[in-house]
Amino acid sequence: MERIEKLKEFLKANPADNFVQHALALEYIKLGDDVTARSLFEELLKRDPGYVGSYYHLAKLLERNEETDEAIKWYERGMEAAQKAGDKHALGELRSAYEELSF
16 A cells, blocks of 8 residues: 555646556556556546557456456557557557457
């Protein structure tokens, strides 16, 4: 919980810090709080659709919670964002997860 409190302090000081918000969402996943993690990821991606790293984690969270259709949508959005950013590594990871889930 100490890490979460520290990240919350950082986020309070700079609410638009994508890295901190992403890290906070990952901490909530570790605690098993998928509801809070999902909310943080969705808020971040709404604010900054170009933050490619969050798509994979959000889609995996949805996949774990058996929300397959939603996970597929987020993988697709993530692949688009990765392609726009020229991030071939992220594109490959997203595509692999997407194909594993959808085929």
